Structure formats: structure tokens, C-alpha cells
Amino acid sequence: MKKNMIALMMLFSICIVLTAGCVDEQNSSAGISDSDSGGMIVAVSVLPQAEFVEKIAGDSVKVIVMVPPGADPHSYEPTPGQLRDLSNAKLYAMVGSGITIEDNMIGKIADLNPEMVIIDCSEGITMSEMEAHAHEDEDEHDVEDEHDAEDEHGEETGMDPHIWTSPANVKLMVENIYGGLVELDPENEATYFENKNAYLAELDALDEQIKTTLSGKEGSSFMVYHPAWGYFAEHYGLVQVPVELEGKEPSVRDMQNIIDEANEKNIKVIFVQSGFSTVSASAIANEIGGEVVEVDPLAKDYIDNLAKVAEAFEKGLA
Template sequence: MKLLFVNLCLCVLLQVGETSSAEPLPVFVSILPQKTFVERIGGALVDVSVMVQPGANPHNYEPRPGQMKALSKAKVYFAVGIGFEDVWLNRFASANPAMKIVHTEQGIKKIPMAAHHHGEERGDKSSRKHEQDGTPDPHVWLSPPNVKIIAKNIADSLSQADPEHRADYEMNLKKFQSEIDELDAYLRSIFADKKGSKFMVFHPAWGYFADAYGLEQIPVEIEGKEPKPAKLKELIEHAREDGIKIIFVQPQFSTKSAEAIAKAIGGEVAVADDLHQDWANNLRAQAEKFRKAMR
């Protein structure tokens, strides 16, 4: 009887140990698209929490107390180079010194944020040009080639944090990167005859996307601010000259300026969600919207 009791206890202990080792790795990401990336590579082996909540602005987000509490249990934080991280990553590290912070954007060649300027001196259309405001563009996740780099960084970091499942992470990475290649090929095909075409957006989040497919985004905002009347007038002229009829706005931004332009040109305002969790399908849908909006 004693021997039976001892054997039962050992079985229970072994089962507890197996359950413990099989618990998913708790990790945090900054934005919703990253949740998709990490889950595609980690699957059931990871438990992903998102810092920037739906509808919030990732450039100036402030974490909630409950999120900071949950962060204390995380093993890895996957950063992506978005604005609020400049202030908060050091605080996250202080709150959880054992948590590894991974810069998933490492290895991506950054481009400057776009800022639109119109030739004013002579009213000369040829003097119109697109310049850059000097600030690195953080919206790296909107380009499939960039996401292949992000995915590799995620897989490497998960393998380091959980070497027992390295083979799983590497297998999932290959599958995900293959899907990214398919998406990239599709996007190249639908924009093959649209090289140099323009689309107008309130916030210049689509620079990497535009670069990847030979397009040009025209931003409405000026360094994060609504344009003044004179600049708004220039944008209206620009839209008319280029045959633009749709102004794209992200859900977390004001539509005031976009609506003013749309009204003046007899156009409309449409949503361009750069933070959608369903990353691949969102890019497909958005690409089709951009294409339809191009002359």
C-alpha cells in the first residue's frame, strides 16, 4: 500500500513538472501587428500581450498600471522602434530587469519621415518636391521585406529564451517567411503598372510600403500637426493636379484636414489602418484601396 501511494505521488509530481515546463512563454509587444508576427512564429509556445491598445496612438502612448503589473512577469519585450518606446523602454527594463528587450527592427535600413513641400516662390508646378523632415520613419512593419527581417529577429530571440523549442520556432519562421514572399509578390504584381503613382494620407505611415512598390505617399500633416490654411490650400492644389480623389486617414488620427481637402476636390475620406492585427489581409485590402485611388 505504501509503495502504491509513493508511486501515485511520483506520478502527480511528474505531471506537475510537465505542465509547468509546457506553460507558454509570457512576452510583450508594442503594437498589434507584432502580436501576429510573434504568434505566427511562437504558436502555442508563447503568450503575447500588447502594450498599445486598439485605437491608441503608438507615438505617445502611456501604459496603464495593469499593463506594468503584467509586464513584471514577461520574459521578453519585442520593441519595434515606435515613438512611445523612446520614453518607456528604460522604464520597462527597470520594472523587470530579468526581461530581455529585443529590437525587432534591427537590421532594417531606416528611411526619413516624409514631409510635403510645394513650390511656392513662382507657383511653378515643376518646383514642387517631396522632402524629408529628418526623423527616421518608425513604420517598418508596413513593408513585407522588412517583416521578413523582423520575423527572423523574433525567431532568434525566442530560440534564445526557449532553446528547447528552437526547431519549432525555426520551422514556423520558414513557413511565415514563405507566406510573406507570396504577399510581396502579389503586391508587386498589382502595382506593376502604377510605378510613380501617388496617394494622399494624413499621417505619413506608408513610406516603406511606397518605397517597396515604387509609389509615392503625400502626407497631409506637418510634423505631427494639422496643416495651416496656406499649407492646406497647397495640398488641395496638389490633389487636383494629381487627380487624387481619396484621402486616407488612420483610425487614431483626426479627419478634420482630410475632410476639408476631400470636400474641396469633390473626393472622399477613407480609412488606412496601419495597426491592424490581421497584418497580411490588411495589407492586401489596403493595397487594393490605394490602387483604386490612383489615376
């Protein structure tokens, strides 16, 4: 009996160790891209950046992505496994545009990995202000109502952090990443340079493809739940109409004004992204006889994804 008990306890202990190992492996691998080939570790904040790095460096790097698929960069907190991976990184390519995960981490990074080179991918990019609620008719309510609206939605909206939704901005991000890679690994500068230029050519081709897709649609409006597509809209001459701002659901009055605006502009599609509530978007779609369509600003396969997003927008433009 005693021997059986000892055997069971040993088996139980082994199971605990194996289970803990599996959990830790899952937490760690959630932040590492598929190109885990054991090279120099480069950390990025969002998935599209992983493609930018890998297009330049190829298999010579291992990429850590701090915001995994389906997570919200405005609220996500890195796991202990991701932070451990980050402590071994040689380079961190920050988006640099003010996404929450970077703002929350920037004070900890120096202590976590003081030898890591940090680059700002937004360097050289002209930032735009975040889309504000434009649904309230200011002539219809008094100063007190305006003050309430400021309390609800925030007086200052800040700058739009979603700089990667414009191929023109991505070209500058790629140049900044290239500079960081060369600084750390000058021996491979020629390879990085050739790869970078090849990817810039892909981005130029994507830009022309999207312009063709959206030809004749300049000035048209599209409605989104979360205003992640401001730079895309600006680059292609479109108007983004947001439902929410800074994670806040629209008020009852906002909802009615959004519905009125959609009807006025003949908008029949509300674009949403994974990780955000679709309740308000679905309610608006029901009222306007429209539909809810998902588009992803955080997909890793940047070239293919943005081409598909452009096609979706073209069908939903008013």
C-alpha cells in the same frame, strides 16, 4: 434596522471589490492577445508584431501588446495593468524604430523587469526619413516665412518609425523575433524554425500578390493624412503625399497647396487611419470632389490587412 444597515454595508463592500476587479481585469487584458494560453510571456509594442510572434511560437506564448487597438503609438501611455504584465515578461520585442511609446518607456524597462530580454526588431532594416511637408513653394516666400514654417512643422522630421508597412522589412523583423525566442527557449528551436520559414513564405506570397495588384502603377501618388505608409510606398515604387506631419494640422497655406497638388495629380482619395482627426482630410476631399477612405497600418491580421490596403491604394492611386 441595524441588521439591515450591516447587510447593506456588506453588500456595498462586495460590489466595490467586484467592480475594482473587473476594471483591473479590463485594463490588464487590453494589452494581452487572444492567445492567452499561459505560456511564456512575450511583450510587443504594436499589434502587427503580435501576429509575427504567434506565427513563430504558436500557442506556447502569451503576447502582451502595449498599444491596444485604436490607440496612437505616438501618444499612448501604458496602463498600470499593462506595466504589471510587462514586469512578468521574458521577452520584449521592440519595434526599435523610434515610436514614442518605446522612447518613453526604455528608461523604465530595466528597473521594471531587469531579467527580461529585449530585442530590436529593426536590426538590419535601412531606416528612411519621415516625409516632410513638400507643399510649400519655397520660391514664393522669403527667409522669414521659411523660419516660421520650421517653427510650425519642425526643422528635423526624424526617421520614419512605421517600418512594418513593408513586407520586406517584416521578414527581417520576424528573423529578429525568432532569434529572441530561440535565445530564451532553445529546446523549441526546431519548431520555431519551421514556423518562421512558413510565415516567411506567406510574406513572400503577400509581396507578390501586392505587386500584382499594383502592377503598372509605379510612380503613382496617393495622399494620406498621417504619413505612415512611407516604407510601403518606397518598396512598391509609389509616392506618398502626406497632409500632416508629426501630429500637426496643415496651415491655411498648406491646405491650399495640398488641394492644388491633389488637383494637379488628379488625386481623389484621402487615406486616413483610426485615431487621427479627419477634419483636414474631409475638407480637402470636399474641395477636390473626392472621398476619405480609412486604412489601418496597425491591424493585427497583417497578411490579410496589407492585401486589402494594397487594393484600396490601387483604387485611389493617381
